[in-house]
Amino acid sequence: MFVLNPADPTEVEAAVAEAAANRTPLAITGLASKASLGRPTNAIRLDLCALTGVTFYEPEELALSALAATPVATIEALLAEHHQELAFEPMSFGALYGTGSGTIGGCLMTNLSGPRRIKAGAARDHVLGIKAVSGRGEAFKAGGRVVKNVTGYDLSRGLAGSFGTLAVATEITFKVLPRAETLATLVLPGLESEAAAAALCAAMGAPVDVSGAAHLPLFAAARQGFPRAATLLRLEGFAPSVAARLDQLEAALRPFGRAERLDAAASTILWRAIRDAAPLAEHLDSLIWKISVAPKAGPLVAAAIGNELPVEAMFDWSGGLVWLALDPAHGSAGADAGAGIIRRAVASHGGGHATLMRAPIEIRAIVPVFEPQPDALRGLAARLKAQFDPLGILEPGRI
Known part of the structure; x- marks a missing residue:
């Protein structure tokens, strides 16, 4: 397969413009960690792996900008040095596909989120700004580097989950947040799935600020070292607060059985495994x-x-x-x-x-990989595609 390797955002713009002029379909990749997600395509690959590096980071402003192919692992390591994190807890596809953690651009274009989505939302809820190239070969930017920067249509969020079918992202700015001082997990052993769902919903209704709520039936629990099915609730924050909320949550869930607890180290390993399926x-x-x-x-x-x-x-x-x-x-x-x-x-x-x-x-190649859209939504998607990529050269057929 022929591959285009632009060295910077200007070359991305030129490559897309030429593809548009020649009606050449493009498949956009960074580290190719999600290449096996979606329907296959024979399009020419536009490889953005040269677009790496953090271009702006102000820990006090809780904002970070990076070129689209910057590895998520690189960004998370940098944030950890300042006790901060990407609060949407982006999933790694390493377990599913045998690949790495992917890129920051891939996070937004697939709208990733992990177990903390129930509290913090997904990638689209944390994006502040984006620089990209449309399917017309035109560079544009939206948003900025502060939270209150939207005066009209929130284009940065609008591109979230588009899988590169509307535009090629070249640089993205995300809001970052302080990392919790500690975390712990309350474990309810032995529940059947329906009882577990009831327990999880009861916990979400309690005033304890749950940041993870999962259930592992016996087969999955055994693979994580539990002897019985495990219903799991994560609490994060300052140590005294976590301890007090654990007591409160355990009391609230007493009708579902006797609970056990996992410390921060064991919890970190467990929730990473849940995040990545x-x-x-x-x-x-x-x-x-x-x-x-x-x-x-x-x-x-x-x-x-x-x-x-x-x-x-x-x-x-x-x-x-x-x-x-x-x-x-x-x-x-x-x-x-x-x-x-x-x-x-x-x-x-x-x-x-x-x-x-x-x-x-x-x-x-033959199964609708994504949920088929109802007519109204499909019509809206078609109108968006016509505005951003009228020639249909970006990721044709992937979704």
Whole structure:
């Protein structure tokens, strides 16, 4: 495959402009950590890996700017030196795809978030500004380096989750936040998934500022060293506050059983594994789905799918995020990787989104990887595409 390697934002603009003039489709990559997400394409690769480096960082202003292909790991290491973090806790695709942590541009374009989304939101909720090149080959910028910089349409947020289909990001500014002094996890052992969802929702309703709420059924819990299923609640902050809130939360959840506690070191390892869906990813040939529904619907959706397909499921976001692993060798999965069964189950339990996160290229070529859009939303997306990329050269067919 032919690859374009622009050395700086100006060369990105020139490369896209030339592609637009020649009607040449482009696939945008940085470290290629998410190249296996979405439908495959034969487009020429626009490799942004030369666009690295932090261009602005003022710890006192809680803002950081970096070129789009700057590794997330590099940014997180820099922030850690100043006891700060990307509060949306971006997922690494290393466990799913065997790749690295990805780039800051990829964070925004896929709108990443981890377990802390229930408290802090996703990448789109922390972006302050962006510099990018449209599919017309025109450079533009939106937002800035402070929180209150939006006077009209919030273009920076609008590009979040677009997977590069609207513009090629060259530089991004994110809001950063102080890192918690410590963290701890309350563990409720042995709950079935529906009871676990009830416990998680009860915890989210308690005034204790939960920053992570997940449930690992027995298979996933065992892979993380637990002897029984584990319902997990994370608290972060100053040590005295965390200790007091743990006591308060444990008392509130007493009807669900006797709780156990994990310290900061064990909690850090555990929540990183949950963030990256690591308990499901160890079987490299399994098909992985990511399902987003209402919190109490998560276990019901997983059970409905499990009645028709042999699956393993784990839950995050208080039960609203279901990670599902399916054995591709099982005949009931069918040629569509279980998409029909999975999306019917989601629709019958209040609706939501199901995304095929990991599958061989031949499956991704024929299965709608992302949730099909309703007519109104599809029309809106088409109008946005016509404005930003009228010739359709950016990531054609990926989503």
